[in-house]
Amino acid sequence: MKKTLEQDFILKDLLISLFPDSSISTFRKWVKNKRVLIEGKEVTRLDSSLKKGQLFEIVKTSKPLSGNIKIVLETEDFIVLDKPSGILSVDKDHGVEISVHKVLKNYLSPKKVFVVHRLDKGTSGLILFAKTESFYEEAKKQLEERKMKRKYFAILEGELAEDQGEWESWLYEDKNLVMRVSKDEGEGMRALTHFKVINKKNNLSLLAFELETGRKNQIRVQSQFFAYPILGDKKYGSTKKWAKRMFLHAYELHFFCSKKQKTLSFKSPAPELFTNLIPF
Known part of the structure; x- marks a missing residue:
């Protein structure tokens, strides 16, 4: 300001x-x-x-935390961060690998940090953590009631025929912890994703996604299922070995703050690697 x-x-x-x-x-x-x-x-x-x-x-942004994690906004109740690709949101079984949660616990020590939602390791962009238990409960309720809005940019392999639409499917996790789309409607967890094509070039498509539900790996597994895997997402069908990262970025986040009595909105520009491949 x-x-x-x-x-x-x-x-x-x-x-x-x-x-x-x-x-x-x-x-x-x-x-x-x-x-x-x-x-x-x-x-x-x-x-x-x-x-x-x-x-x-x-x-708006302060000095980056370790791991090049940037603070977008910090209040007494929550902290919004901009996470780079290649960093876990939360530790895996107390491992030694760096994670956003671990960095935050060091930064805010001795105060507690509560995980509101997660981004996959390869996904960059906006992520929210709570600093108080009361805000944590408030934010989790918004997620459960689908009132927290999260939007993503992704570059997919192939050129979609539709300009916009939605993907609805039922997801389950197999014994190898890989998310799959169920062949039978109603078996698993319902996943609904809205999409809009922004641009297409060189057999690639740039899309904006909005999550209606927030299942594990939702955009990634649906993109693979509908035959347009996310560029660089080798776990879910990407075939382009030259891709330097998974091209999925959380660019917009909206949630209601009861203390301020208004909806707060945050945006993160797409990384340069995205814009170099396809103009926005």
Whole structure:
């Protein structure tokens, strides 16, 4: 956000007036992480004097956490992150591999961190964690009631004939922990995904997906089942060995915050690898 000051302020008083739901410790983190600017220059103290007419700015992203995980927004109740491809959301059986959850636990220690939803290791983009148990319960309820909106970009192998539509199927997990589409309707978990084709080029299709349900590997297994596997997703049918990653990115996230009494919306631009392959 940017704001031209209409009167003199002490930085701490200005932040309290603009962000009444945030704490002094949060403001200290913003200053420490170089998020607070006056006339384009970093402010280093909460007791700094600000003058009428100066341009005040809070930058949206702070310094990346370890693993190049970026903070999009942090409040007392939750934290929204932008996850790169190649990092787990949550540890696998307490392994030594880096995960977003592990990084967050170190960053917020000794406070707890609650996992609201997950992104697959190869998927990049927006992911939400709760910092309080009350917000965790609120967010999980929104997921269960399908009120939390999550949208993805994906590049698929092949060119779809339809411009938009939906995929509905029933998913189950086999003994090898691979998700499959059931041949019999009603057996397994119902999965519904809406899609829109953005562009097609060189036998590839760029799609925007919106999840109606949130099953494990939902977009990935449905893309394979309908004969358009996600580029780089070798687990679910990709044949292009040259792909440097799985081309699935969580670009939009919407959820309701009861404390603020409004829906919060976040966007993450598609990685450069996507735009280099197909123009948006």
